[in-house]
Amino acid sequence: MDLKNEEASLFQEKLVLLLNGFYYGAAFLVILFSLSYFYFFKDNAFIYHAFLLTCISFSFIIFDGSLNLLHVDNENIELLILLDYILLSFSSLKFGNSFLMLEKYFPAVKKYNFILFLNIVLFVILFYIFKINAFYIILSTLTLVFLFVYWCLGVLLFKRNKHTKLFVFSYVFILFSGLDFFVLKNFGISLFESNQTNLKVGGFLQIIVLSYAVLYREKDLRKYNFFMKNEIIKYSKKIKQLTTQEQEEPQKENLENLSIREKEIFDLIVSGKSNKEIAGEIHISVNTVKFHVKNIYGKLKIKSRKEALIIENQTKH
DSSP: OOOOOHHHHHHHHHHHHHHHHHHHHHHHHHHHHHHHHHHHHOOHHHHHHHHHHHHHHHHHHHHHTHHHHTTOOHHHHHHHHHHHHHHHHHHHHHHHHHHTTHHHHOHHHHHHHHHHHHHHHHHHHHHHHHOOHHHHHHHHHHHHHHHHHHHHHHHHTTTTOHHHHHHHHHHHHHHHHHIIIIIGGGGTOOSSOOOHHHHHHHHHHHHHHHHHHHHHHHHHHHHHHHHHHHHHHHHHHHHHHHHHHHHHHHHHHHHHTSOHHHHHHHHHHHTTOOHHHHHHHHTOOHHHHHHHHHHHHHHHTOOSHHHHHHHHHHHHO
């Protein structure tokens, strides 16, 4: 028991209230900004970020004793604590997968993380039914292990980009404070004097750094998407150009295979002359014209006068 005079107690109380104001105010604003950015950019990382911060903030509200002021009984508070374990784990799962892009870098890890999440849900149910403290200690340990796994994955991807570095840095604050406060103290061990104030300081720093990391990630993705869009446009133009060349070159070669008479008749065909008009103009029979037209179609691999006109236009260009 720590005895203090009235003045020191009031000062500490004001300090706690000030810290609470900073933390909850910052958390509320960041959640609103994340929802706004999700609306504009349609990036799921923002909605998962807002979800994660909501769960963390709700954890602090529970352990602050704020629910007691609202006359919530202990049984319901216990149920909310267990529910928060599930929501915190689930939000960490979705945010970590999306932010670190595990589908791209570690696709197999997602399955094992989901199995770990199911184990957390299992021990929540076991503790709620049997009320055995060992289950609660295992639950707290599994939750910290779950968060620690994502921190380790961030460390493995540390050199990939700047926003991953910020992710690793932001998780350090809340992760190791939570390790000391929620897990090690259950075994009578404490690495440092962790308390709710320390946790909130760590939480506040995490909010600031992690929010900047999410924004930085969006900036990187937009830059990368812009680059890829331009590359796709260039590639499409190049493919179109090569395709046009491939189409035109054989056509030019085929036109060169026509005889002088066939070339003469081809020019009359594309000028819109009928077989009868062609026969009258070059003084041959209609059947002879039909014979030449058939040979022209065969050499050019076409079946109609319309296709002949298309070839003529392409060779001119």
